[in-house]
Amino acid sequence: MSELPVVVIGAGPQGLAVAAHLTDRGNDVIVVERGAGPAAAVSEWGHVRLFSGWPELTDTAARRLLEPTGWTAPPSGYPTGAEWVDQYLAPLAQALGERVRYSTTVTGVSRKGRDRLVDSGRNAQPFVVHTLDAGGEDGRISARAVVDASGTWSLPNPAGADGLPAVGEKRAASQISYRIPQEVSGYAGQHLVVIGSGHSAAHAALRLSELVRRRPDTTVTWLMRRRTTAHVAGGAADELPERAALGSRAQKVVASGLVGVVTGFRVAEFRHEEGALTIAAENREQVTGVSQVFALTGFRPDVSILSELRLSLDASLEAVAGIAAEIDPNIHSCGSVGATGARELIQPEEGFFIVGAKSYGRAPTFLALTGFEQARSVAAHLAGDEEAAESRQLVLPDTGVCGGSGDFDAGTGGSCCAAPVLQLGVARERLGAAHERIELSASHTDQPVSLTDSTLTGSHS
Numbered sequence: 001m002s003e004l005p006v007v008v009i010g011a012g013p014q015g016l017a018v019a020a021h022l023t024d025r026g027n028d029v030i031v032v033e034r035g036a037g038p039a040a041a042v043s044e045w046g047h048v049r050l051f052s053g054w055p056e057l058t059d060t061a062a063r064r065l066l067e068p069t070g071w072t073a074p075p076s077g078y079p080t081g082a083e084w085v086d087q088y089l090a091p092l093a094q095a096l097g098e099r100v101r102y103s104t105t106v107t108g109v110s111r112k113g114r115d116r117l118v119d120s121g122r123n124a125q126p127f128v129v130h131t132l133d134a135g136g137e138d139g140r141i142s143a144r145a146v147v148d149a150s151g152t153w154s155l156p157n158p159a160g161a162d163g164l165p166a167v168g169e170k171r172a173a174s175q176i177s178y179r180i181p182q183e184v185s186g187y188a189g190q191h192l193v194v195i196g197s198g199h200s201a202a203h204a205a206l207r208l209s210e211l212v213r214r215r216p217d218t219t220v221t222w223l224m225r226r227r228t229t230a231h232v233a234g235g236a237a238d239e240l241p242e243r244a245a246l247g248s249r250a251q252k253v254v255a256s257g258l259v260g261v262v263t264g265f266r267v268a269e270f271r272h273e274e275g276a277l278t279i280a281a282e283n284r285e286q287v288t289g290v291s292q293v294f295a296l297t298g299f300r301p302d303v304s305i306l307s308e309l310r311l312s313l314d315a316s317l318e319a320v321a322g323i324a325a326e327i328d329p330n331i332h333s334c335g336s337v338g339a340t341g342a343r344e345l346i347q348p349e350e351g352f353f354i355v356g357a358k359s360y361g362r363a364p365t366f367l368a369l370t371g372f373e374q375a376r377s378v379a380a381h382l383a384g385d386e387e388a389a390e391s392r393q394l395v396l397p398d399t400g401v402c403g404g405s406g407d408f409d410a411g412t413g414g415s416c417c418a419a420p421v422l423q424l425g426v427a428r429e430r431l432g433a434a435h436e437r438i439e440l441s442a443s444h445t446d447q448p449v450s451l452t453d454s455t456l457t458g459s460h461s
């Protein structure tokens, strides 16, 4: 079996890093990528500027592979996703050459001749990676080990507050986007809604606030599931300055009234009324007259391709079980996360690893730096260098985001580090136009009434 390659699923930043480390160590590797080119997921959010600077966005083995080609590492600055691809990921994929196969989707991974049930001789059998190419042809690749670096981008969470699509969410699909908008001019004069409270939602709110500045007849309403805005971004407590700045900018556009916020809004239903969307919450609050929704509520891993493997995933996060305690937003107070490697990422299925964004499952704090350390350690393990696999060569910055899901029902931030993005009561009079579009359905008859203080202070439930 040792003559077989390691197969890596996904030519994103992390899959390419694993391939660079294995190549660096003289191990055979094949990277299978669904997209027509490298880093297809990053390319889809290419218009978004990263909050990590260049020194945090390139991997050590990748740099060793690239430098002989004349490539030089960009010394500083914060690239967009597109610049990350053009100036680093695409050259890296090119340096890896034919090791990367594009337009090929991994549809499943199994053990040769054995489904998940069979113990007998299991670990002596190679993996069989099932693929489907762009022409519809099935393929099979035998592998001595498999590293799943397929990310979570393909499975955005729905808008429904309970993790399942809200009533009418699928029917309203043409008016709901699960991506950060790029070109927003076409929405001028409309009522736009952002759902979510992570960094992507903050990006979207900022982008749309620029449109409101240019076209004040545009309304932007930002709906958050929790009863406080304290968790939106780490602000000054965030050790990544650009991510902290994102939080501060979000604070400013909300405080200035360019974007109206409704907290404690747990999306239950989308309805078409009078040519527009009405969004109803579990407690019957409503936001009416909506043209377009940006549901940015996080991602979840696609584990369907792993159904014939023996996995140990955390019951709530769907993260690799060995790292879940480290990254669980329910118990994490201030977002500081330790580095993880092969030891923590180990699975019951010998020779199989999940790395990168997918290793975090639904947890929102993944950083490229974390993944590069995982890639280094897992590649060392697969190459038989246990000393290198066991060493940890990274200290991760603090996110500054308090409480995670731990304060899900709390009415105030109240915890360790970040100040609330906005004191909603204070901002009430500044919300302006957004007020007119936000209505409460106060009774079971669904009769809308005007926005009240209770909505703004988040104490209405």
Ligand SMILES: Cc1cc2nc3c(=O)[nH]c(=O)nc-3n(C[C@H](O)[C@H](O)[C@H](O)COP(=O)(O)OP(=O)(O)OC[C@H]3O[C@@H](n4cnc5c(N)ncnc54)[C@H](O)[C@@H]3O)c2cc1C
Pocket: 009, 010, 011, 012, 013, 014, 015, 032, 033, 034, 035, 038, 039, 040, 041, 042, 045, 048, 049, 050, 051, 052, 104, 105, 106, 107, 149, 150, 151, 152, 153, 154, 180, 200, 305, 355, 356, 357, 358, 366, 367, 368, 369, 371
């Ligand atoms: C908008 C946005 C901004 C971000 N900003 C930052 C930042 O500033 N700093 C930071 O550190 N991190 C940031 N991140 C986190 C970021 O996701 C990671 O740093 C990085 O992109 C994750 O890399 P990955 O390789 O694990 O996953 P991905 O980038 O998602 O790559 C996975 C690859 O696998 C491929 N694939 C998926 N399924 C299959 C399949 N079945 N078969 C074959 N191929 C498949 C995909 O096409 C994709 O190319 C950001 C994420 C987003 C969404």
